[in-house]
Amino acid sequence: MATMPSHGLRHVTTVRPWLRNFRSATTLAALPSSPSAEDSERAESKEKPKPKPSSYFPKRGQSLELVCESLAFKGKGLCKVSETGFVVMCDRALPGERFIGRVTRKKGTYAEVTKVQTLSPHWDFVDAPCEYASYCGGCKTQSLSYEAQIRAKEHQVRELMINFGKVSPTELESIMKPIVPCDIQFRYRNKMEFSFGSQKWLPKESLHERQDGIENYALGLHAPGFFDKVLNVDKCLLQSEPAEMVLAAVQQSWRDPQLGLSPFDVYSHAGFLKHLMLRTGRNVKTGLPELMVNFVTSSYKPELLKPLLQRITAIPEVVSVMNNVNTSVGNTSLGEVEYTLYGKSSITETLRGLTFQISANSFFQTNTHQAEILYKLIEDCAGLRGEGSEIVLDLFCGTGTIGLTLARRAKHVYGYEIIPQAIADACLNAELNGIRNATFVQGDLNKIDESFGNNFPKPEIVISDPNRPGMHMKLIKFLLKLKASRIVYVSCNPATCARDLDYLCNGVVEKNIKGCYKLKSVQPVDMFPHTPHIECVCLLELC
Numbered sequence: 118m119a120t121m122p123s124h125g126l127r128h129v130t131t132v133r134p135w136l137r138n139f140r141s142a143t144t145l146a147a148l149p150s151s152p153s154a155e156d157s158e159r160a161e162s163k164e165k166p167k168p169k170p171s172s173y174f175p176k177r178g179q180s181l182e183l184v185c186e187s188l189a190f191k192g193k194g195l196c197k198v199s200e201t202g203f204v205v206m207c208d209r210a211l212p213g214e215r216f217i218g219r220v221t222r223k224k225g226t227y228a229e230v231t232k233v234q235t236l237s238p239h240w241d242f243v244d245a246p247c248e249y250a251s252y253c254g255g256c257k258t259q260s261l262s263y264e265a266q267i268r269a270k271e272h273q274v275r276e277l278m279i280n281f282g283k284v285s286p287t288e289l290e291s292i293m294k295p296i297v298p299c300d301i302q303f304r305y306r307n308k309m310e311f312s313f314g315s316q317k318w319l320p321k322e323s324l325h326e327r328q329d330g331i332e333n334y335a336l337g338l339h340a341p342g343f344f345d346k347v348l349n350v351d352k353c354l355l356q357s358e359p360a361e362m363v364l365a366a367v368q369q370s371w372r373d374p375q376l377g378l379s380p381f382d383v384y385s386h387a388g389f390l391k392h393l394m395l396r397t398g399r400n401v402k403t404g405l406p407e408l409m410v411n412f413v414t415s416s417y418k419p420e421l422l423k424p425l426l427q428r429i430t431a432i433p434e435v436v437s438v439m440n441n442v443n444t445s446v447g448n449t450s451l452g453e454v455e456y457t458l459y460g461k462s463s464i465t466e467t468l469r470g471l472t473f474q475i476s477a478n479s480f481f482q483t484n485t486h487q488a489e490i491l492y493k494l495i496e497d498c499a500g501l502r503g504e505g506s507e508i509v510l511d512l513f514c515g516t517g518t519i520g521l522t523l524a525r526r527a528k529h530v531y532g533y534e535i536i537p538q539a540i541a542d543a544c545l546n547a548e549l550n551g552i553r554n555a556t557f558v559q560g561d562l563n564k565i566d567e568s569f570g571n572n573f574p575k576p577e578i579v580i581s582d583p584n585r586p587g588m589h590m591k592l593i594k595f596l597l598k599l600k601a602s603r604i605v606y607v608s609c610n611p612a613t614c615a616r617d618l619d620y621l622c623n624g625v626v627e628k629n630i631k632g633c634y635k636l637k638s639v640q641p642v643d644m645f646p647h648t649p650h651i652e653c654v655c656l657l658e659l660c
């Protein structure tokens with residue numbers, strides 16, 4: 118389908134008042150307001166007086182006609198109620214889309230709506246290649262052109278850096294680099310986890326087709342907001358071709374009543390099959406893909422899996438079939454015990470010239486292609502002299518991938534991580550690559566005390582790659598006291614990233630904490646096309 122014509126609203130870049138509304142309802146509520154943001158808000162309000170958004174609050178169940186202005190937190194569409202400017206967030210509303218939304222939830226100073234009917238479609242429309250795109254929680258923006266997706270992500274980072282990071286717009290202009298797009302927009306994921314379920318999720322219009330028993334079984338992805346319902350999928354365009362073949366082979370046979378297989382039921386806790394995890398790596402000698410299939414089951418009954426095993430091991434890329442047994446009533450994919458049903462117990466992948474061994478439960482960057490680019494950016498920011506004289510502190514090191522890629526040019530790398538298995542993998546990966554100047558330690562970085570800095574020599578470079586909540590204040594205080602020359606902050610959540618950058622640069626006045634860093638660069642990277650996720654690599658230098 119042809120691209121939809123754009124109109125005047127498309128290039129609106131200063132929509133900051135929503136952040137003021139939105140901020141108080143997020144985990145960032147405690148942030149002091151940004152003078153630069155307030156100044157620009159004041160400037161805007163002088164130009165165009167509007168009724169105070171706080172004086173208006175739509176009722177639950179109320180229908181509103183809305184236009185989505187941009188994408189915000191979690192990729193939700195940001196809209197403002199006409200006349201009042203009141204902020205409304207809507208899942209799956211895309212920029213430019215005019216629609217009727219029904220208010221479902223009031224959240225602090227904004228409301229959430231669900232889309233009832235699209236009146237006119239969004240800008241930059243493209244046909245979504247995946248048949249499940251409009252239901253699946255994975256790819257929410259597949260029908261938005263890729264160019265528009267990355268523009269929206271870049272815009273989001275810019276807004277957050279100005280409003281939460283308190284970087285002035287002029288300064289940001291000189292330090293924020295254009296987002297690095299992902300050249301591969303499909304088949305980029307090396308890991309997919311599908312769930313077995315006894316209740317198939319159906320779109321509203323097909324609910325009358327609901328059947329009982331086997332017909333209601335599903336293997337696929339949880340429908341957004343439903344822990345008990347699974348959207349049955351026969352393919353997923355994000356995974357590799359061999360993984361696609363395995364999924365098809367399992368789908369063709371697992372419901373056969375003669376096999377006696379049943380999905381785990383989250384209510385009755387009966388049933389055998391919990392998850393199907395597919396991981397794609399690469400044979401380091403041949404460069405060809407190799408695949409691990411991991412069945413997560415509620416008990417250990419290998420004879421039940423035998424017929425499936427026969428089918429999937431006929432696919433040449435399958436080199437490992439694992440069985441993680443999780444007997445708990447919960448539905449997590451981590452097994453208490455792990456069995457190798459076929460082939461090897463791990464697969465391999467290469468990243469920045471190093472080899473990594475990946476087992477069923479070890480963490481590894483899910484987009485290997487883009488991780489190469491991300492890690493190169495991190496290396497560039499770290500700016501190691503290469504004489505082997507500098508100490509690197511790798512915080513939130515996972516399986517040590519970043520630290521190990523830097524170890525070649527460093528004197529020593531010290532990595533910290535909370536998950537013991539990840540630390541074990543990091544040590545194994547160091548050994549596998551003949552790296553002896555790296556030490557990985559298990560520990561909770563949210564619980565460090567005064568003595569933390571005694572565990573390693575003073576580093577010149579700190580890499581910090583926290584998960585979504587960002588860094589704990591204890592760690593911020595530690596870094597401000599440590600005063601390493603450079604901090605490379607890698608983030609998968611630009612909101613908490615902007616907050617932490619502000620703390621490191623400007624301190625926290627209420628807590629009498631002084632900042633001592635200067636933000637030198639902000640580089641957004643798109644690791645996951647069609648999803649709301651945004652990665653950023655930021656460089657801070659000691660003032």
Ligand SMILES: C[S@@+](CC[C@H](N)C(=O)[O-])C[C@H]1O[C@@H](n2cnc3c(N)ncnc32)[C@H](O)[C@@H]1O
Nearest residue numbers: 513514515534535536560561562563582583584
């Ligand atoms: C975004 S991942 C980064 C992993 C690694 N740097 C990489 O690139 O592969 C964040 C890591 O932080 C770890 N983590 C989360 N909370 C932690 C905490 N409180 N203390 C230490 N590590 C933590 C997670 O287990 C995870 O491995």
